[in-house]
Amino acid sequence: MKIKLKIWRQKNAKAKGKFVNYTLDDVSPEMSFLEMLDALNSKLILQDDEPVAFEHDCREGICGCCGLYINGRPHGPGEKTTTCELHMRSFKDGQTIVIEPWRAKAFPVIKDLIADRNAFDKIIIAGGFVSVNAGSAPEANSILIKKKNADEAFDSAACIGCGACVAACKNASAMLFISAKISQLTLLNQGKVEAMERVQAMVAKMDELGFGNCTNTYACEAECPKGIKVTNIARMNREFIAAKVS
Amino acid sequence: MALAGLFLIVFLLVHLTINLFILPICENHDEIFSAIAHFMGTNSIVKTFEIVLMAGFLIHIIYGIILQIQNWIARGKGYKIANKTKTSFMSKYIIYSGLLILFFLILHFFDLYFIKLGLVEAPAAANIPHPHEEHFYDIVVYLFSNNLLYSIIYIIAFIVLGIHLNHTFQSAFQTLGLNHSKYTPFIKAVGTIYSIVIAIGFSIVPLYFIFN
Structure with a gap:
């Protein structure tokens, strides 16, 4: 496959940045999207050019970096996939x-394709936790939880914080x-206790960090890889x- | 935003019901319409409620504009390729439909509401005697009978309003936290039926005068 790329290049957080065109002639349809970028970077390194900076870690759709x-x-054209799960086919x-x-x-861009997602960590620090030490896993029947709640909490906990x-x-x-x-916290007994304080603290932090308001377009749900x-x-x-x- | 919106949604139904008396739906429809217009213009409870209604409009409009500005700022530098995520068409452009409705509302105020209040003179050609409020039915008839462009502007505005409502009806419930797998499909269906009723219901009046 021949692929033409138009990639955002930005030296650092303060630099202006611009799109740069690249062409790759020997891309295999079996390659993952990140492997394609690896191939581009190998080419750039051999040409003594600076490789394209992009964030990645697990490359199996669970870390939320890519x-x-x-x-x-x-995350590209795939449904419910992260960028690393996307293939060139x-x-x-x-x-x-x-x-x-x-x-x-x-999410300020700090270099090329890397956006600083620390804002998410700051929101979690503001209230996305259970204050008390809940200890190790209790005996299975000591805290009864409705199956529906357990399932919903688990589905919510699938969020990988990728920022899509x-x-x-x-x-x-x-x-x-x-x-x-x-x-994921409020649906379970241990998290329910601090629900009121948590929601206020996290929303206040969200506003402080400059995120926008929800106008119920639901693009988030359509693009969430999880x-x-x-x-x-x-x-x-x-x-x-x-x-x-x- | 959502509460003011739901309040306006109820108001539109009242407005529509009154409007339908412009049409010959019963024998003395014009007298009933004039009587309602007179009641609306003189009853002290209605006059007080009018202030609440204006507050509802202002809160919805001003808050909507403030939120939109905050949201534009939140994006910062935009994308080169516009977002291609599949979402309902109008939900992405809700602010623009809102602004179009605002322009229409201003036009509507100068055409009818301010004339009724006596703040603006009725068109001289219409020969409407003072006080205008008592001859409100004649003003409405004159407006839609003598200017096709007005009728078309009104109909376009009602279609835009219908599209605006189709998204915002269910959106208001979501904002208030009322989303449930059992009831939300019903709320969405009611929202769609409501927006069609509003768009067609309000359009019937100018359409009637275009074809008569």
Whole structure:
């Protein structure tokens, strides 16, 4: 496969940045998207050019590092896949692929395709935890949890914090991420105790960091590689309203 | 935003019901319409409620604009390739439909509402005697009978309003935290039916005068 690439290059956080065109002639359809970028970087290194900086770690869709905005979609054209799970067979021979970093005021680009997602960590630090030491796993029947709640909490906990929701949202809102973190805690007995304080603290931090507001376009749900549902956002809104009026 | 929106949604139904008396739906429809217009213009409870309604409009409009500005700032530098995520078409452009409705609302105020309040004179050609409020039915008839462009602008505005409502009806429930696998499909269906009823219901009046 011949692939034409248009990649955002930016020396550092303060540099202006621009798109640079590259061409790769011998791309295999079996290659993963990141392997294609590895091939490009090998070529660049051999040419004494600086390789393209992009974030990656596990390369199996669970660490949440590898978010890239590919041809107008976070994580590219696949459904419920991360960038590392995307393969070159998803593209046509001779196609131009435009690769951009996540764009949000709260996610500043620090180099090339790497956006600083520390804002997510700051939101978790603000309240995305259980304060008491819950100890090791208790005996299975000592705390009874409805199967439905356990399933929903587990589904919410599938969020890998990649930031695709922020990248896809026209408002750069982080509400799908935060609501998933809130849901996974609030649906379980240990997390329920601090639900009111948690939602207020996390939403306040979200606003402080400059994320946008949710206008219910649901692009986040459509692009989430882990299928996190917007019903989580409704749960968060419910808890937020309850916390404010109580 | 959502609460003010739901409040306006209820108001639109009241407005639509009154509007339908412009049409010959019963024998003395014009008298009923004039009587309602007179009641609306003089009853002190209605006049008080009018202030609440204006507050509802202002909160919805001003808050909507503030949120949109915050949201544009939150993106910062935009993407080269516009987002291709599959979402409902209008939800992405809700602010623009809202602004179009705002322009229509201003036009509507100058055409009818301010004339009714006596703040603006009725068109001289219409020969409407003072006080205008008592001859409100004649003003409405004059407006839609003598200017095809007005009728077309009104109909376009109602279609935009219908599209705006189709997204925002269910959106308001989501914002208030009311999303449930059992009830949300029902709320979405009611929202779609409601927005069609509003768009068609309001359009019937100018359409009637275009074809008569």
